[in-house]
Structures are given as C-alpha cells and as structure tokens.
Amino acid sequence: MLDIAGLRADTPGCENQVFLDSAGSSLPPRAVVETTIAHLRREAEIGGYRAANERLDDLHGVRTVIAELINADPAALAFSDSASRSWSDFFYSVPLAPGDRILISGADYGSNAIAALQRARRTGAVVEAIPADGSGQLDLDALAAMVDERVKLVSLVHVPTNGGLVNPVAEATRIAHRVGALVVLDACQSAGQLPLDVAELDVDALSATGRKWLRGPRGTGFLYVRPELARSLEPGRLDLRSAEWTAPGDYVLSPDAGRFEFWECSVATRLGLGAAVRYLLDLGPAAVYAAIAERAEYLRKALQELPGVEVRDRGIQHAGIVSFIVAGQEPIQVRDRLAAADITVTVSHRSSTLLDMSARELNSVVRASPHCFVSFEDLDRFVGAVRALA
Template identity: 65%
Template sequence: MLDLHRVRADTPGCLGQAFLDSAGSSLPPRVVTETVITHLRREAEVGGYRAAAERADDLADVKTALAALLGAQPGDLALTESATRGWADFFYSVPLAAGEKILVSEVEYASNAIAALQRARSTGAVVEVVPSTPTGEVDLDALARMLDERVRLVSLVHAPTNGGLLNPVREVVDLAHAVGALVLLDACQSVGQVPVDVVALGVDALSGTGRKWLRGPRGTGFLYVRPELAATMEPAALDLHGAQWTEESGYRLAPDASRFEFWECSVAGRLGLGAAVRYLLDLGIDEIEQSVSALAEYTRTELAAVPGVTVRDLGVDRTGIVSFTVAGVDPTRVRESLAAKDITVTVSGRGSTYLDMSRRGLDAVVRASPHYFNSFDDVDRLVEAVDGR
C-alpha cells in the first residue's frame, strides 16, 4: 500500500488545492523538480556540454529505468521531446503505397489522425476506422473482418484522452500480425498509471510522454521499437546522432532504436524524466494502479449521484480518467468555476477525439484525473463544488 503522507509530502503542489489533471500535465515530485533545476544551474556554471558529460551515466540510466518499467531493453528505446514526436517519428518511417491501408479506432487522438490523413493524401493510402463495441473498446470482430494484406499499420490508442476506457492490446496485435500488419500503440495516457509490458503486449512500437502519469517534466517523451523491427527501419529524418557520416556519400544508421533520436535535447528534462521513472519504480506500478483505480471509481460514483451530472466514461476495464458533463452548463464554465475554488480539472473537446465525440453527440466533457498523490478528500472537494455550482 502506498504511503499517502509520504507522496503528498514529496508533492508540494498538491497541498492546499485539489489537483485533478494528471491526464493533462501532472505535478512532479520534489526530486524531479530538484533534478531539473540542479542541472540547469550546473549548465550555467560550466556550459551544456561539460554539464552533460558529467551526467553521462545518469543520462544512460534514463533508458535503463524506462526499460525496467516497460519490460524492454535500453537499446529498444529512443528519447524524444514528446509522445507525439515519438509516435510521428515511427509512423512517418513506415513505408506506404497507394491502396495500402492504415486502420485507426474511433477513439483515435487528433494528432495521430491528422498524421494518418496527411500521409493518405500524399501517398494514396487509405485510412479506415475500426468500429467500437457498445462499451467503447475497439471491436475485435470488426477488426478481424477489416484486416487483409493491404493493411500496413494499425494505430491503437491504449487509453483515450476523453474518457476512462482501456483498449485491448494483445488481441489487436495478434489479429494484425496474422496479416503482416504493424501495431503502433499510443500509450500516452496509460504508461505510469497501469502496468505496460511491451513484450507481453507484442506491440511493434509504443509512444509515451513524461508529463502525464509518469509525473516527469514537459518536453520529454519516448518511443519503444521492437528490436528486430528497429534494425530494419530507416527513420524519415536523421541527424548525426541517429546515424554516422562514414564517407563522402554514405552514412551508417545507429544499430538500435537510438536511430530515432536527435542530438539536441533538454538534458535537464531527460534527467528529470529519469528521476520521475525511478520514483515510480520505487513505489511500484501495481500499487499505483490500485490507488488510481480506487480514486477514479470513487470519483465516478460520487459524481453520478449529483443531480444533473452525467458520467461519460465507457469501457469494461477503466483508467484514472473520469469524464462528465453538467446539464445546462458548458464544460469550460465548469472548469473555470472549479479553478476559482482551487480545484484543477480540464476540458476535452470534440477536436481531440473527433470520431468518438461525434458518435456520442458530445461537444466537450469535463475531465478529472486523480493520481496516487490525491486523497479522497480531494475528490470530495470536487463533488461538493460541482454539486454547489
């Protein structure tokens, strides 16, 4: 069981307010903030190159820590500036030809969908949408019917940005691999709140961010690429880190997923990401999942009891994202009213998950996302404020 007193003491930002937006950009533990600031100060003293060289072992440990969390090897990981950057670096490197297909689910995130539509426009490939089940997950029977040798890639969102469901992954992977298709998993909203094992899931690639459930700095992310696949892919963009200039007209790619990385980065941010992952590993992802699940289910139950409130979450297996609407009140007004009472939530609009929101006739939802540093009192503050609007 997590020591709530300890994790709240380690999170000064959660004291005096009800912060319920870890699905947006969470509050970092003290060790993350101190790691970032300490390195920035060191850069100011000796310059960025020397400061980075002094922390070479710690920088290497960022991948080691992420690998321990994801069940991967350090060489299977590339560090990026965001989940979107990692997702796009892989996606734009998958060859596509006219008539080939990209499959997306109804809860596809806008950035991914826009990239898929752009590549379809430029290559003549086709984007097709896999229907959802009545409970919101990707419909595996429908997916099986849509898969054939023309499908090059299945883009799967593990946990959507606008609600609490968790999509099945291994089942999608097995169906896709049977026809030779790749599976790219957007784990932006799942890594850090539920266990994610890339080997057990069998995905070809996975993208994630530091700023959400991992509680790391903004401007950090990562990409996992299955090692056998990474060795055969050439990224759509390269620099002198992802490849070496070995002759006048030739270069050699890095041997592993680091070919998807670029030389320039925020060293302080990456060190902060490593500190965040180590902090999580020390607590234990199973304990974190239990805490987040309990808080989220309590939030759903209590909000559903408030007159005029409708909890909008779908899914059989659900995450720490709780979405709801208040009858007759614009979600933005709800968010602003709560902010005035030191309760932080956010709004997820139709543009973020256009297909799902349109299918359900929703323009926007209020999104509350409690993390393990939250208390049940934080949730009570939210419910009481919504009830007393």
C-alpha cells in the same frame, strides 16, 4: 500500501489545491524538480556540454529505468520531446504505397489521425476507422473482419484522451499480426497508470510522454520500437545521433532505436524524466496503479449520484480518467468555476477525438484525473463543488 502523507509531502503543488489533471500535465514530485533544476544550475556554472559529460552514466540510467518499467531492451528505446513526436517519427518511417490501408482506433487522438490522413494523401494509402463495440472499447470482431494483406499499419490507443476506457491491446495486436500488419500503440495516457509490458502486449512500437501519469517534466517522451523492426526502418529525418557520416557521400544508420533520436536535447528534463520513473519504481508501480484506479472509481460513483451530472466514460475496464458533463453548463465554464475554488480539472474537446465525440454527439467533456497523491478528502471536496455547480 502507499504512504499518502509522504506522497503529498513529496508533492508541494497539491497542498493548496485539489489537483485532478494528471491526464494533462501532472504535478511532479520534489525529486523530479530538484533533479531538473540542479542540472540547469550546473549548466549555468560550467556550460551545457561539460555538465552533460558529467552525467553520462545517469543519462544511460534513464534509458535503463524506462526499459525496466515497460520490460524492454534499453537499446529499443529512443527519447524525444513528446509522445506525439515519438509516434510520428515511427509512423512516418513505415513505407506505404497506393492501396495500402491504415487502420486507426475510433478513439484515436487528433494528432495521430491527422498524420495518418496526411500520409494517405501523399502515398495513395487509405485510412479507415475501427468501430467501437457496445461498451465503447475497440470492436475486436470488427477488426478481425477488416484486416487483410493490404493493412500495413494499425494504430491503437491504449487509453483515449477523453475518457476512462482501456482498449484490449494484446488481443487487437494478435489480430493485426495475423496479416502481417504493424501495430503502433499510443500509450500517452497509460504510461504511469497502467502496466505496460511490450513483450506481453507484443506491439511493434509504443509512444509515451513524461508529463502525464509518469509525473516527469514537460518536453519529454520516448519511443519503443521492436529491435528487429527498428533495424529495417529509416526515419524521415536524421542527424549525427541517428546516423554516422562515414564518407563524403554516405552515412550509416544507428543499429538500434537510436536512429529515431536526435542529438540535441534538454539534458535537465531528460534527467528529470529518469527521476520520475525511478520514483514510480521505488513506490511500486502496482501500488500506484491500484491507487489511481481506486480514486477514479470513487469519483465515478460519486458523480453518478449527483443530479444534473452525467458521467461519460465508456468501456469495460476503466482507467484513471473520469469524464463528465453538467447539465446546462459548458465544460469550460465548469472548469473555470472549479479553478476559482482551487480545484484543477481540464476539458477534452471534440477535435482531440473527433470520431468518438462526433458519434456520441459531444462537443466537449470535463476531465478529472486523480493521481495517487490525491487524498479522498480532496475527492470529496471536488464532488461537493460539482454538486454546488449542478
């Protein structure tokens, strides 16, 4: 059982507002803020290099706690500045040739789809979308019918950015692996709110961000790559962290996922990310995940009962994102009117998930995403405000 009073005391940002945007950029706990700021102050005192050298063990610890969270070998992790950067660095390292097929999820994120289309234009590969089934989640039967030996890469989205469904990743991965295709999982919206076990999911790569459900700083992210696969790939960009210059005309790649990492980084925010993951592990991930799910389901049921409000979540299993529209009002108007009442939500636009939103004839939806520090009094206040708008 989580101590809600303690959680809220650890999260000063929730004191004067109803915060429902952890799917965008969540409110960090005090430990994250203090860790990040303390290192920035230390850099101001002695310079960035000396300050980083003082924290070498702590920086290694960041890799260790993330590895614990997703059940991975620390050497299989690479840090970056975002989930998109992590996903792209892996995706652009996979060799493609004319006629190769790239399969993307029907709810794939705009950045992923754009990268896939660009590589298809450059290499002669083709991009195809896996349809959704009647519930809205990935259609496993359709995927099984689509895969053949020409499928080189399957892009799966665990939780889309525009709604609360959870895709059946492990099942889809098994289907893709039957033909030898690689699977990259976008866990941007699931890391920190759903269990992630890379051995159980059996994905070849996984990308995630720190700023959302993990409650870390912006400008942080990480990439997992299956160890034996990492050793066979060469990223499109290298530096002296990802490789070693061994002779005037030669270099040697890092032997593990470090080949996807660049030397320069924000040490302060990386330490902040480590503090965020430690905070989650100390609370107990299962308890946090259950609290998020409970709050999201509470909102879904309450909003479904409001006249003029339509919940637009699909899927069989639901995550912590609740998407909805209010009749006669643009989602941006709803967002701004709620903001005037000190209630923070956000809007998901068609361009972020073009295939899914176009199929459902939606231009945008309001997105509410409660974390475990949100009280049920906060949720009732939000529901009341939406009722007043509707």
